[in-house]
Amino acid sequence: MARLSTLDAGFLDAEDADPHISLAVGAVSVLDGPLPDHDQLVDAIGERISAIPRLRQIVRRKPLDLFAPEWVNDPALDLAHHIRRAALPHPGDDAALFRFAAEAMEPRLDRERPLWQCWIIEGLADGRWALLMKVHHCIADGIATMHLLAGLSDGGEGDRYVNALRAAHAGNSVGHPLPMLTLNPLRWAHSVWDTASAMSASAALAVGGTIQLVDGLKRAGPKSTLNGPVTAMRRYSAVQVPLADVAAVSQAFDVTLNDVALSAITDSFRAALKRRGEEPHRRTLRTLVPVSVRSTDAMDQIDNRVSVMLPYLPVDEADQVEQLQAVHRRMARAKSGGQRQAGSSVVAALKLVPFAFASRAIRILTALPQRGIVTLATNVPGPQRHLQVLGREVVRMLPIPPVALRLRAAVAILSYGEDLVFGVTTDFDAFPDVDELARGIAHAIAHLTAVARHPHPGRPALALMEWRAFDESHETRSAAKGTR
Template identity: 35%
Template sequence: MDASFYFVEDENVPMHVGSVLVFEGPAPSYGDVIRLFLSKMDSVPRYRQRVRSLPLHVGRPVWVDDDHFQILYHVRHTAVPSPGGDDQLRNLAGRLFAQRLDLTKPLWEIWLVEGLENNRWAIISKVHHCLIDGVAGTDLMQLLLDARKDVALPEPTEWTPQRSPSQLDLVVDGVRDAVWTPVKHLAAIPAFARSLRSGSELLDIGRAVLGSLPGTAKRLTSSAAGSLNGPIGPHRRWVWTKADLAEVKRIRKATGGTVNDVILTAITHGFRELLAKRGELVDGQVVRTMVPVSMRAENEHDRLDNRVSAVLVNLPVSSLDPLDRLSTIREQMDDLKGSRQAAGADVLTKAGNFAAPTLLALGSRTAMRFPQQLLQTVTTNVPGPRVPLYMLGRRLQNIYPYVPIASTMRISIGIFSYLDEITFGINADFDGVPDVQVLADGIRSGFDELLAVAAAPAE
């Protein structure tokens, strides 16, 4: 999966995840930020490594130490124009997120942003998706931030890059990997089969993934809002909205379901507003979203890689009643939890280990470029820390996530929780979704609508 995220990158599809972190002031000096990151480099070795690809992709790309690593290239300094409000910060972040990372260097950037109103400052972070998934990104953030205000920084240690392997060494290892890895995974099949309680479980996984289970089949055949799909260009619009965790819990307590069910219902309202403003809302319509699911075990939170699967959920945008929308989403999520679709998708993800790396590269690119109307968006929800975090003694106020768009999906929604706040970072193609703010405002009004229902006296 890491290799797939690397292979699909092109001039219109920068495959990095990101975030905007807003802090209380005053802003630290650029030199202090440089020293902070230097002191933490030993904890994130990937930050001093780059990717090397093999000729003709005879093996998977490999991580190698960057002989020319320079911290000043990766930690940068800028400012927003006056008055330094949210609009100026969002516009700056949208431009920076649209710019590709240099694939010949370690795949991350940090921007120190000054000039925010109310004595605030920000960090804009970009990390390539081949390096981390959402949960690993949260762990990384907690490595670079502190749970206490008065933490002394460790002294930076001397670092000597390991010798980069020769091209011949990489080709030989790549060929060996291409031959040995499929054999190793084939040998593991009997153990996997024995771990299933019966042969029918394997059939259940296949049915869930292929859509032959009744609930999944209905989700795949429902009329989707195809107008949300289309070609994407190199530029991005990025906006945000937010909700309080307390109000989400109040809705959940009054209406049932889970926090995730409530969040998806509010997002449904946002898409309903967007389609209605475009004059494209019709009866029976849905917006089909991919919802990534972490497959990371409790003991795997220190690994910087991708351990994700996904499920498909239909957002019932044509439904007028918010409680009906919530009920429909809750029914789907309950069905998915029991159908093993996520487990089945993880099995298919691991099946990539059987493919020769050349085919993996071609397959990844082809899958992300093939025009499709099946999925309209991605909504990814990552729970963050419930305790205050600090950077150089300054308290972190807000975090807004960025998730890339690809293929013909013009909109993605990243969801992150910190303290008692849930934030939504909405990424959209600049030309294809000029009305993305309608979606953001609609998500917020979706929570307000549910709050009104929750506060209404029972009949």
Template identity: 35%
Template sequence: MPNRDRLSGLDSSFLHLERDSAHMHVAACMVFEGPPPSYGELLTHVQSRLHLVPRYRQRLAFVPAGQGRPVWVDDPHFKLGFHVRHTALPRPGCEEELRRLAGRVFSQPLDRDRPLWELWLVEGLAGERFALLSKTHHALVDGISGVDIVTVLFDASPEPMPVAPPEQEWVARPLPSRAQLLADALLERATVPRELLYGAQAALRAPRAIAERAVAALAGVGAMAWAGLRPAPPSPFNVRIGPHRRFTWVRADLGQFKAIKNALGGTLNDVVLAVVTGALGRYMRMHGHSTDGVELRAMVPVSVRADVERGALGNRVAAMWAPLPVGVLDPVARLRTLSEDMRAVKESGQAVGAGVLTTLSGFAPPTILSQAARLQARQRLFNFTVTNVPGPQFPLYLLGRELEAMYPMVPLAANTALGIAIMSYNGRIDFGLNADYDH
């Protein structure tokens, strides 16, 4: 299939999971110090670096009759002005108005007939500041690689770094015909047995190493399956959702989280999850829900991207089910309980098992992937999503303006009314909370 990249099984699953009420894009609200650039300046800047992310000029092409996963193809009608947009708050715009705007922008689905991203320049923020709202479909980035994509537009100093221009002007390659798409998909499906045979031959050449990895992987798959067979407990966060969103954020000092980790033990991620757990427990009790003995379950994405893959697009993530003891009121006891539970989850190999299942999904026919996605939407496998992405611990700049904060957004799965995304940046930790508008 020359010149075309097929979506992986995991990338495709985000398309199958998408509903009118559950849009599968990741997003961020980024606030900058200083006067905003003009729309023309921003457009020129994006244009000058767009060749570094060629996928941003590509759209999906679907295989007829669903006989294969979609492929990325060049968009012959690509127009940068459609994707880079411009709006303003009524001056002087406050952060609450920015939150409402972000919620409205993040509520709208991306057009599958075009490259799956948008970037909004927002003027009018009080205090001589401006914002960017970014939106990218989860089939394109996994949240971890999204950090690398952001650095394409950002610089590590106020002076923009020179970027080598493309070797030649971009020209869209011809679109494949429906017959070509179908033939390529059927040919690829026919090569699966050969790929499995090559894997078996490799196993015969190094049986001990392969056997050890297989045992670990099977144990992880078993742990993942056992966790998935037990539904997550009922919670106010598992309700039928609509298409509209509320988006808000909280900032904190990263140094305080590190101090807690150093004083009480555990990992930095344990401390973050313990703080989230405490906040959710308080919310439940304030709204009349008992938390006695309750242990909610969060779906926590983890990166399985190798260092050599950093900056590559597509998804290289697996998932762990994280038990969150909202019924433990003492914060120290909560952290210690959560640390022990997370250690057990990691030792069970859930992430390894999920990674194996993700790899195997690449061999699954699209109909099976679609059915699996629908099953996940019907079952209460988890109460909400919590994702923690480490960001750069130095200031970033856009056209000489310093990035003040970056509030990430994770999409909501069907029947899941809350998603929490966390990013550390330049000594701070930013929490982005995405919620169904009506709950």
């Protein structure tokens, strides 16, 4: 029997700390019709689910949480508990789909059963239908969830998706080589010295990053309606933009795709603050940015392997190009400052602590009313080609992030085919303007695209920054391939 890692179980503990949240992640796949026969579709989903062990298993916690919970097979798995059907009211537009998605994601998954649901949704406009897949975060992070969803499609797309990620990840990997075997004692000593120096530098980097993360968690930002307790109800909206437009901005200003996406999110949150009569401050929008630390050989593993960064997004800057430059600089600082390494070190350290203490600590910490972090923005690379289910093409894929930890809004960024999709989940009461928040992201991308393709003669292009992180050049080169 496999045990949950401390990080995996931490998502259960964080959920337990707030009765108003559900830490499930989701995705809506919109397909061209006609809708297959119900029994045929259920049989196909069931067959593909059976190939994924985690979706056949339940979590069993130990008495007093003395040991980590275990994954155990459900002896009475009944697909009727997991695969459900719904119809949208006429005319089946995006507004109706988004309302249904928000309501479907609100309830917590039943921990007495495998932690997933699949909704078959009919009645979409233009003769289309949809699948909404809901999976608890304790099972998988963003990359693993996309691998799981791709594996439910026709033709073994899950394997192709993993291979594409491995190829991109391998091209982006930089590490310290191990000492080469040699009989020359001077070369051996030199190699050992280089390795020890690299390890010392990494340790120092992690310490610096830890200081930054702790400071970000304990330092309260300006009081804002964007942060505070959440209700049990959600709103959801989504927009998609051509990946080619994002790539054009990335190349014109010599920044990464992720910089462009975060800059668009920044501008939309600035507008949201203005709508609320709040003056954007440079410390208003500290953002939780998950970062994958998944190694190449673990791309097909269904689990959580993430670290975090906590940059301030520059909502105080009115000019969108200046916003983009500021995002680029701040993300570069966060990367070079060791925040990613610090997050990984904390997760590794938790493994050395008795699980009962680690579990209790996570529940206490996640229950505290923090005001330092305001929102979440997570970027997940999706399939580069359109998927199919029973021969029907998945024409759109919409990510659904959870809301938790007093963060009243969360944004998931997903590349799918030739598009970049932004899915926005918010607390129902705090964000009645969720559609405006989503549309603001698309508007910001359109504006930056126009500037990139028709630059103002007085505006210089963004210069290369000395502190650029090693992986940014790969991210920029990857734009046309849609690997992010």
